[in-house]
Amino acid sequence: MNEVVIKTDKLTKRFGDFTAVDNITFDVSQSEIFGFLGANGAGKTTAMRMLCGLSTPTSGDAIIAGFDVYNQTENIKKNIGYMSQKFSLYEDLTVIENIHLFGGIYGLDNYQLKNKTDELIEKLGLQGERNKLVASLPLGWKQKLAFSVAILHQPKIVFLDEPTGGVDPITRRQFWKLIYDAANQGITIFVTTHYMDEAEYCNRVSIMVDGKIEALDTPVKLKQMFSAKSMDDVFLRLARKAQRTSD
Amino acid sequence: MLRFLLRKEFKQIFRNKTLLPMIFAMPIIQLFILPLAADYEMKDISVAIIDHDHSVYSQKLTSKIAASGYFNITAYPKSFNDAFEFIENDKVDLILEIPLNFEQELIVVKGQKLFIAVNAINGVKASLGVAYLNRIIADFNTNVRLQCIHPERFNIVPTIRVTSSNWFNPVMNYRYFMVPGILVLLISLVATYMCALNTIREKEMGTIEQINVTPIKRTLFILGKLIPFWVIGLLVFSFGLFIVARFIYGIVPVGSIILLFGYLSVYLIAMLGLGLLISTYCETQQQVMFITFFFMMVFILMSGIFTSIESMPAWAYIIAKCSPVTYFIDVIRMVILKGSGLGDIQYHFLMMLGFAILFNLWAILNYKKTM
Numbered sequence: 001m002n003e004v005v006i007k008t009d010k011l012t013k014r015f016g017d018f019t020a021v022d023n024i025t026f027d028v029s030q031s032e033i034f035g036f037l038g039a040n041g042a043g044k045t046t047a048m049r050m051l052c053g054l055s056t057p058t059s060g061d062a063i064i065a066g067f068d069v070y071n072q073t074e075n076i077k078k079n080i081g082y083m084s085q086k087f088s089l090y091e092d093l094t095v096i097e098n099i100h101l102f103g104g105i106y107g108l109d110n111y112q113l114k115n116k117t118d119e120l121i122e123k124l125g126l127q128g129e130r131n132k133l134v135a136s137l138p139l140g141w142k143q144k145l146a147f148s149v150a151i152l153h154q155p156k157i158v159f160l161d162e163p164t165g166g167v168d169p170i171t172r173r174q175f176w177k178l179i180y181d182a183a184n185q186g187i188t189i190f191v192t193t194h195y196m197d198e199a200e201y202c203n204r205v206s207i208m209v210d211g212k213i214e215a216l217d218t219p220v221k222l223k224q225m226f227s228a229k230s231m232d233d234v235f236l237r238l239a240r241k242a243q244r245t246s247d
Numbered sequence: 248m249l250r251f252l253l254r255k256e257f258k259q260i261f262r263n264k265t266l267l268p269m270i271f272a273m274p275i276i277q278l279f280i281l282p283l284a285a286d287y288e289m290k291d292i293s294v295a296i297i298d299h300d301h302s303v304y305s306q307k308l309t310s311k312i313a314a315s316g317y318f319n320i321t322a323y324p325k326s327f328n329d330a331f332e333f334i335e336n337d338k339v340d341l342i343l344e345i346p347l348n349f350e351q352e353l354i355v356v357k358g359q360k361l362f363i364a365v366n367a368i369n370g371v372k373a374s375l376g377v378a379y380l381n382r383i384i385a386d387f388n389t390n391v392r393l394q395c396i397h398p399e400r401f402n403i404v405p406t407i408r409v410t411s412s413n414w415f416n417p418v419m420n421y422r423y424f425m426v427p428g429i430l431v432l433l434i435s436l437v438a439t440y441m442c443a444l445n446t447i448r449e450k451e452m453g454t455i456e457q458i459n460v461t462p463i464k465r466t467l468f469i470l471g472k473l474i475p476f477w478v479i480g481l482l483v484f485s486f487g488l489f490i491v492a493r494f495i496y497g498i499v500p501v502g503s504i505i506l507l508f509g510y511l512s513v514y515l516i517a518m519l520g521l522g523l524l525i526s527t528y529c530e531t532q533q534q535v536m537f538i539t540f541f542f543m544m545v546f547i548l549m550s551g552i553f554t555s556i557e558s559m560p561a562w563a564y565i566i567a568k569c570s571p572v573t574y575f576i577d578v579i580r581m582v583i584l585k586g587s588g589l590g591d592i593q594y595h596f597l598m599m600l601g602f603a604i605l606f607n608l609w610a611i612l613n614y615k616k617t618m
Contacts, residue, residue: 054460077462086452086453088453088454089457090259092259092262093259097254101251101252101254101255104248104250104251105248105252105458105462105463107248159460
């Protein structure tokens with residue numbers, strides 16, 4: 001059994017009298033691809049922000065890569081990668097400049113930067129686009145680039161918040177190939193998505209409804225449990241119970 | 248790490264093909280135009296003269312007024328009521344009424360009264376107009392006394408004559424006074440706006456979220472934002488001072504350039520800090536524009552550039568004292584026109600240091616990485 005890299009215990013976040021994340025408890029092991037599903041407004045993004053050290057929990061505990069989310073957020077940040085829903089590279093910098101910026105921020109030296117950059121460019125087939133502004137790339141390429149930049153510093157965990165939103169099916173498949181490659185390198189993948197075919201690619205899946213985790217298991221077992229044909233059915237059954245309106 | 252942030256900021260600024268020319272061109276254009284418009288001297292004040300006397304003396308007075316260069320005699324109405332209509336229609340700023348028997352009584356009966364009515368809608372124009380006119384009449388009066396009154400009847404009354412000499416700006420060229428002040432305003436505008444807008448853009452684009460999950464310290468990120476605009480501020484100021492002020496307006500600083508730039512450096516840090524502070528409280532560019540505009544209005548009108556802060560009401564004086572712009576306007580005029588040294592601006596220096604620390608510390612504390 002691999003080492004546990006994300007461990008939460010009754011993690012809760014309240015905004016006034018609204019409980020966005022309600023007592024969630026789960027573990028994620030190293031190299032696992034963990035699908036974090038839920039309807040819009042179920043509390044996924046809030047939960048993820050707490051795990052990244054962007055938001056302080058109201059109560060409960062979470063240990064990320066061996067560090068506490070209350071007072072070791074700086075250590076957490078050194079050991080994670082993050083790719084947000086909104087596209088998060090600098091559009092007015094070139095491909096190379098973005099790679100150098102984020103590599104530099106994570107403390108790679110010039111030699112490492114050069115190697116990593118060449119490796120990454122070749123892997124993504126961006127040789128012709130090295131010096132083009134990121135703004136000029138198609139969305140699918142931007143997302144692949146953003147993911148590659150997020151794991152440039154070999155983090156223990158990478159958090160992906162709806163990374164494939166608005167991307168065509170072919171590119172989504174390529175994107176998931178990158179995710180598998182990263183997992184094979186020992187990077188833990190924590191991913192949210194609304195595409196149920198992608199949920200099938202995950203090792204384990206949790207489904208959040210109204211701030212609580214309603215189900216958590218492998219896709220095969222979840223389908224058995226709900227005697228459903230696909231993850232789509234599982235998701236619909238659980239998400240229909242939601243009281244909250246989506247945001 | 249700072250190296251990477253700075254490289255990023257400079258590349259972004261110099262790649263922005265609309266913003267970059269604006270940062271440099273707008274202040275320069277304004278420096279060309281504004282001092283020419285912000286003229287204190289009143290010329291072309293319209294006067295209506297009601298001459299009931301039609302004598303040599305009343306003619307003399309009229310031509311003296313016309314020759315002064317300040318006044319335009321636009322009408323010679325018959326009565327005060329006619330003249331008042333001109334005022335009501337905004338055709339005339341001043342009415343001078345010369346009574347009947349003006350000449351006779353002036354010579355025979357020691358004195359005579361003139362009547363001046365002012366259109367005080369434009370207060371500055373009115374008070375300056377009256378002052379100019381009074382001076383001309385007083386001057387006329389002295390001449391009359393010397394020439395026409397018989398020496399034996401002339402009582403020698405001791406009078407005090409005031410001769411003044413204008414120090415530091417001998418010819419009272421208002422541009423020497425306005426250009427440095429306007430330069431300060433333009434620099435403040437560039438620093439505060441640019442810094443606030445640049446930071447808010449990262450918020451709007453969502454890139455700040457990406458920066459926030461990296462191990463960058465917030466102080467470092469803020470430094471990365473400050474330094475590029477600090478450098479640009481220094482460049483714009485140098486261009487304004489050494490090129491525009493020198494070659495267009497002929498202003499050569501009397502005091503130490505090093506002292507001036509030393510002060511400017513601290514001032515820019517304070518104003519950039521204010522820009523950052525504004526951006527930490529805003530979510531969108533509109534909010535930034537609106538709030539910065541509010542501050543700019545206060546800075547422009549209450550920092551002693553057009554009106555002396557000493558003559559403001561107490562509450563306004565306090566507000567003026569809370570504006571960093573006030574101090575720099577004071578310092579730039581002192582150093583450029585008077586050649587003041589470090590000892591003279593000690594107080595200003597300490598105040599500005601205070602502003603710089605306050606704004607930046609506040610901005611850093613308010614720039615929350617964790618929400």
